[in-house]
Amino acid sequence: MSLAFLLCLLAVFALAAIGTPIGYSLLLGGITYLAIQGADLSLAAEQLIQSLYDSFVLLAVPLFIVAANIMNAGTVSTKLLDFCVAIVGRFRGGLGQVNIVSSLIFAGMSGSAVADAAGIGKIIISMMTKDGRYPPGYAAAITAASATIGPIIPPSIPMVMYALISDQSVGYLFLAGVIPGLFMGLMLMVFNYAMAIRLNVPMEEPVPARQIPRITFRAIPVLLMPAILLGGIYGGAATPTEAAALAALYALFLSVFIYRSLSFREFVTQMRESARQAATVGIVIGCALIFNYIVASERIPEALQHWLAGMDLSPLAFLLMINLLLLLLGCLLDATTIILVILPLFIPACKALGIDLLHFGVVAIVNCMIGLITPPYGILLFVINALTGISLRDIITNILPFVAALLLALALLIFFPGLSLWLPRQFGYVG
Template sequence: MNFTSPFSLALATIVGLSLLGVPVGQAMIGGSILYLWLKGMDMGSAAEQLLNSTYSSYLLLAIPLFILAASFMSTGSVLDRLLRFCNAIVGRFPGGLAQVNVLQSIVFASMSGSALADAAGSGKLMQAMMTRGGRYTPAFAGALSAVSAVIGPILPPSIPMVLYALVSGTSIGYLFLAGVLPGLLLAGVQMALIYVQAKRRHFPVEPAVPLRDLPRITREAFAALMLPVILLGCLYSGITTPTEAAGLAAAYALLVATALYRSMGWREVYDSLLSSARTSISIGMLIAGALVFNYVITSENIPASLSAVLRALDLSPLAFLLAVNLLLLVLGAFLEGSTIILVILPVLLPTATALGIDPVHFGVIAVLNIMIGLVTPPYGLLLFMMTKIAEVSLFDLVKEVMPFLFVMVGALAVITLWPDFVLFVPRLAGYSG
């Protein structure tokens, strides 16, 4: 490799700016402009690629709308009602509150689509509940909140899958459906591990909620629980596009939080709009930088070159998927997930297509790998977030995370080796893959 080539200098610029604290999106734009200048190309191409890619992608509007819906549904009253519902369902089992933590991640998956948002919102509340009275150690509670947050972006709606649909051209509806069984499998292996650990470590069991109270608790949480039903119903019935469904979800969340539960006033609505705008801008700049850098990658003919090298190795589809799993697990421990989806996956997709790997199956595998990377030592972003929330050392947190990491990798193996498991639900909806 020529370390003085325009591409090498562009990469060095991106890495250097990132290490200096410049946001990754802006760093990629800076490195890409340097590449265009060194190659003698029109530097206005960066702006042209950015504008053409973003303004022609109606799907991108779904991201800020999903974020806004999550912000509206994360108010205190809504959270309390949903957590009471989760506690009534699984609180009576060994490791009751720990089981509630996993179940609430399934419920909140329909409102966020972001692992970091789940950990910062409901995960923070679960941390306080689990450690109250010394029922669970702060390290275990923090580790569980981190690994359970991984479930959210696998289940619909999922921001990482929206981004994958953007770079792959795959149907977002079928991707959402393909995430259902893998997400539930991930939750299932986590709850099974909690059950085993609860027996061994004598975790407390929550008082059983009387069955006569279950209808009332369900009724109180019913409006919030209907959000995924309305969202997915409109999406898969063909009534709305994914972006329109996201807008409907945001409007419904606002109606529930303000008019029905009365948990938000004008000030809270303003704060939700402001925080959602900040998050959306952060993601938007990352997408912008990745789109411009992808133009550089394409100019260097890297996807085609890599595809030719991999074809020369004569890898089977399974061997390729195993190699991709290993690559993405390592990258996920160091890089932000959106960066991997927007920069790395477009390089791997041509080879996956050439090997006959289903793009929906490949997308679910990729997203699950990236989500596991968020809790993979030493640099998983969720680990750093939960050390601050739980106020524990990284070493103690990682020690509690490792058993969950092993069972999640086991679930990843099932999803990789058994495509029909992933594609079962999409095929019920008419997918021909």
């Protein structure tokens, strides 16, 4: 590891510590490295442009962002919540279960944890805290925890990013996330049930059976979206990028023609916001790829691989060690940075140890999603706080049991690779 690389790292961390956006921190760190090495500084721009233009699959990211924003602007979220209340609202901890189930369904449409939390978060938290049914901190905590499922069940923006750095199939990655996502939801529902008993939360008034068909009928267009999206991919009719475009178009069709809840002015606002968000993500991705070029130039992955070989670790011990490291990093870094900058360091070692890269990707992304709700850098905690005004202290205090539930789910995913790999194998995956 050269002095130039150490100074590059120092520049990245120093800039991030004073509040510089992580994308710019990576870019300036990369320029620092090139300047010290005496390389042409235009190499940074060349790597950024080539990396983005050579990655066709990255077009899916802004398209999923557009789809999520259009759904949030319309009444799609409300129809989804009405359906979930009718189905699971009658059980113990009913509105908490509604929160989790609605996140599971919304996950099949947005691909983003932040979109999930923003889309249904404010509505469901208001429902839960009305008339003092649930403590505000608890309602906010379960909303943040259930939003972590969003990028696990397909479609998934983080999985698109992982496909970019690991050369894995986006389609197989999407399939690999289905069972883990459902399993995370099940664990959260079990913990919510136990917490509802401990808090003595009153049972909700069940929706009359005669109203359920009408509520379900109104929600059918929303519920069809994951089926159309995934059916297009696995039926061979569309690539993941084309499916993302289809998702955005279908979300627009629902909001304008079916529910008639999206005005032209609101549409323009959402497109402007989508462009801003996509540009932010694009800067981080591009600058992270510059950093990856530097890491490859320094031969860091090979050095790490030789070091691990000297330790004679088993694949399971390696996975456990890496996941402990990722949990610590998740408290300090955002998920995009971990996926694009940190995970590429370990992919050669995974190959050498015979660890399936599909399994590793799912486990690592689940780990990164847990990082979204762990302080001090739990971005979902800040999103919920900004949406509702509920104090961070309250949210963090109440979220710890749900973090424990998700950590238990993560441990089981590590020990039982079949949870991730069974479904892709049914569709022909042989990795």
